Amino acid sequence: MIKFENVCFSYENGTQILKDLSFEISEGETVGLIGCNGAGKSTLMKVLLGLLPHEGIVKVSDLELNKNNLEEIRRKLGFVLQDSDNQMFMPTVYEDMMFGPLNYGHTKEEAEARVDEVLEQLNLTYLKHKYNHKISGGEKRMAAIATILTMRPKVILMDEPSTALDPENRRRVINAINDLNITKIIASHDLDMILDTCDRVILMHDGKIIADGKTEDILRDEKLLEANHMELPFKLQGLREFI
Numbered sequence: 321m322i323k324f325e326n327v328c329f330s331y332e333n334g335t336q337i338l339k340d341l342s343f344e345i346s347e348g349e350t351v352g353l354i355g356c357n358g359a360g361k362s363t364l365m366k367v368l369l370g371l372l373p374h375e376g377i378v379k380v381s382d383l384e385l386n387k388n389n390l391e392e393i394r395r396k397l398g399f400v401l402q403d404s405d406n407q408m409f410m411p412t413v414y415e416d417m418m419f420g421p422l423n424y425g426h427t428k429e430e431a432e433a434r435v436d437e438v439l440e441q442l443n444l445t446y447l448k449h450k451y452n453h454k455i456s457g458g459e460k461r462m463a464a465i466a467t468i469l470t471m472r473p474k475v476i477l478m479d480e481p482s483t484a485l486d487p488e489n490r491r492r493v494i495n496a497i498n499d500l501n502i503t504k505i506i507a508s509h510d511l512d513m514i515l516d517t518c519d520r521v522i523l524m525h526d527g528k529i530i531a532d533g534k535t536e537d538i539l540r541d542e543k544l545l546e547a548n549h550m551e552l553p554f555k556l557q558g559l560r561e562f563i
């Protein structure tokens with residue numbers, strides 16, 4: 321579904337941020353992107369979305385990312401920003417959710433059917449006619465995810481989806497992620513959430529891929545995590561005494 325072949329990215333001042341990244345993500349995989357602050361996770365997502373230029377080859381379902389097919393590729397990708405405030409720009413959740421499908425040329429009835437379906441799927445029907453400025457941060461995050469899903473992306477990219485959520489909303493986001501049967505890429509410092517949602521983990525440091533493997537293998541590797549400025553997930557710390 322996604323392929324990076326020797327991908328590099330540098331800012332104009334010459335600072336190289338992504339350094340020769342190569343990996344493939346198959347359809348239906350849920351991949352966690354982990355690494356300390358500044359490792360390059362958000363940059364990788366922005367390159368995949370065509371928001372930043374790159375060297376090397378980026379492919380989304382066999383289409384090579386370039387100016388000519390940027391629109392077509394963007395339609396396959398849904399991106400949930402870390403800051404949901406910047407994502408919701410209409411007065412109400414309903415209007416935000418309708419915007420994408422209407423923009424893609426669907427009728428009002430078709431768009432509304434999608435909105436209702438997604439809200440039901442996420443147990444969020446109660447949010448439908450709420451004002452965006454009158455819902456909590458956690459609800460806004462859920463609404464942002466719902467908004468993206470109305471566009472039926474093939475791949476969903478989420479940058480820090482669990483940040484600043486209380487335990488209940490964090491759990492709702494985790495459940496929503498697990499209920500989604502599409503390809504998912506999740507960048508996060510919340511390794512417990514990664515453990516609960518991802519089949520595979522790509523660990524980055526200083527713009528490079530340091531490890532790429534099964535979630536359990538990488539998140540149990542205390543030495544590897546510590547060498548890259550991370551700690552074992554809480555869930556696995558608790559188990560350490562019993563191993």
Ligand SMILES: Nc1ncnc2c1ncn2[C@@H]1O[C@H](COP(=O)(O)OP(=O)(O)OP(=O)(O)O)[C@@H](O)[C@H]1O
Nearest residue numbers: 331335337355356357358359360361362363364509
């Ligand atoms: N406009 C810019 N010019 C130069 N360097 C930049 C610019 N924007 C970001 N960077 C650098 O790019 C690197 C990668 O940043 P990125 O946001 O991808 O990291 P990240 O892994 O998402 O970190 P975090 O966990 O903090 O979100 C950082 O070292 C950052 O300082």
Ligand SMILES: [Mg+2]
Nearest residue numbers: 361362363479
């Ligand atoms: Mg980031």
